[in-house]
Amino acid sequence: MSFKRADIDFANIGFQYFKTNANIRYYFKDGKWDKGTLSSDETFPMPIAATCIHYGQAAFEGLKVFETKDGRIVAFRPEENAKRLQSSAKKMFMEPVPTEIFMDALNRVVNANKEFIPPYGSHASLYVRPLLIGMTQQVGVKPAKDYMFLMLVTPVGPYFKNGFQTQKMLVVEDLDRAAEFGLGDVKAAGNYAAGLRGHERAAQQGFTDVLYLDCKNRKYLDESGPANFVGILKDGTYVTPASHSILPSITNMSLRTIAKEDFGWKVEQRPISVDELGNFAEAGCCGTAAVVSPVGEIKYRDTTFKLYDDGKSAGPCIKKLYDELTGIQYGEKADKHNWLYEIKID
Numbered sequence: 001m002s003f004k005r006a007d008i009d010f011a012n013i014g015f016q017y018f019k020t021n022a023n024i025r026y027y028f029k030d031g032k033w034d035k036g037t038l039s040s041d042e043t044f045p046m047p048i049a050a051t052c053i054h055y056g057q058a059a060f061e062g063l064k065v066f067e068t069k070d071g072r073i074v075a076f077r078p079e080e081n082a083k084r085l086q087s088s089a090k091k092m093f094m095e096p097v098p099t100e101i102f103m104d105a106l107n108r109v110v111n112a113n114k115e116f117i118p119p120y121g122s123h124a125s126l127y128v129r130p131l132l133i134g135m136t137q138q139v140g141v142k143p144a145k146d147y148m149f150l151m152l153v154t155p156v157g158p159y160f161k162n163g164f165q166t167q168k169m170l171v172v173e174d175l176d177r178a179a180e181f182g183l184g185d186v187k188a189a190g191n192y193a194a195g196l197r198g199h200e201r202a203a204q205q206g207f208t209d210v211l212y213l214d215c216k217n218r219k220y221l222d223e224s225g226p227a228n229f230v231g232i233l234k235d236g237t238y239v240t241p242a243s244h245s246i247l248p249s250i251t252n253m254s255l256r257t258i259a260k261e262d263f264g265w266k267v268e269q270r271p272i273s274v275d276e277l278g279n280f281a282e283a284g285c286c287g288t289a290a291v292v293s294p295v296g297e298i299k300y301r302d303t304t305f306k307l308y309d310d311g312k313s314a315g316p317c318i319k320k321l322y323d324e325l326t327g328i329q330y331g332e333k334a335d336k337h338n339w340l341y342e343i344k345i346d
């Protein structure tokens with residue numbers, strides 16, 4: 001696409017918030033959604049007793065927009081994010097945002113901020129953050145009647161600037177991010193507050209993040225704070241935990257499809273016991289931000305499991321998955337599964 005870009009060194013930015021031209025807000029009032037308004041204001045008025053701030057009626061999403069090799073502007077599987085926001089909304093008794101509104105917001109907010117779309121080759125992308133919050137002023141605990149759906153964008157840099165770095169994970173037994181039948185499987189804002197303790201613990205002990213166990217048996221792997229966990233067994237099988245408290249990652253779903261249908265690997269989604277860690281050849285954490293980051297070491301109680309190359313570099317299977325998915329996102333590889341949604345820039 002030949003349009004002017006903002007004066008930003010896209011290849012060297014991190015995962016941070018940049019002020020852009022505009023965000024878009026839709027209000028649900030008197031039983032219906034309005035048509036949405038683009039605003040350059042980075043703040044919004046909120047009633048002091050809004051349910052989102054007192055009682056946690058808040059859910060968000062995260063997806064990325066890329067410029068492809070042939071100059072198209074594409075979002076990766078945005079309808080999946082729309083669907084997931086709907087399931088988050090339903091579980092927290094919030095008003096679901098119809099997919100048409102979600103897609104309208106995406107098209108309008110990306111167009112309004114086109115100069116912030118990192119150019120192809122910078123390995124960066126435009127991160128899109130949808131947010132749904134309860135806005136009704138009330139002190140009684142009940143669902144809000146009024147909602148705001150906001151979508152903001154910000155350019156984010158390449159996650160692995162200095163090549164693939166391996167992560168060290170710490171298995172924790174006395175911390176949970178979500179309860180078995182709680183809100184773990186939806187993108188509730190509060191899950192991230194619950195996850196801060198784990199991240200802090202990991203950081204203090206020199207680990208990248210924690211790996212949670214299922215909160216009932218403390219025996220099966222769950223996920224990391226903000227990312228799903230994936231393992232490659234010594235026989236080459238792609239395994240990822242099945243659990244009620246895991247957030248269904250769109251990245252993980254896509255990697256499973258690639259592994260199974262494109263690579264012909266065996267793929268299993270099932271409870272994975274900590275006793276199986278010795279049978280892992282490689283592992284990774286996956287999510288929109290990093291796609292898949294290789295895990296080099298996993299510490300469980302007094303045992304440290306070192307994976308491929310003694311934990312020093314990414315294994316070949318994780319690398320192959322990363323290359324395939326990012327290749328599709330940047331239009332370098334065939335989009336066989338129809339995952340790219342083109343945003344027409346006017």
Ligand SMILES: *Cc1c(COP(=O)(O)O)cnc(C)c1O
Pocket residue numbers: 062187223224225226227228247248249250251252286287288289
């Ligand atoms: C958002 C999120 C993920 C990653 O999901 P993607 O759709 O792949 O970005 C994983 N785990 C948790 C807890 C999350 O909130």
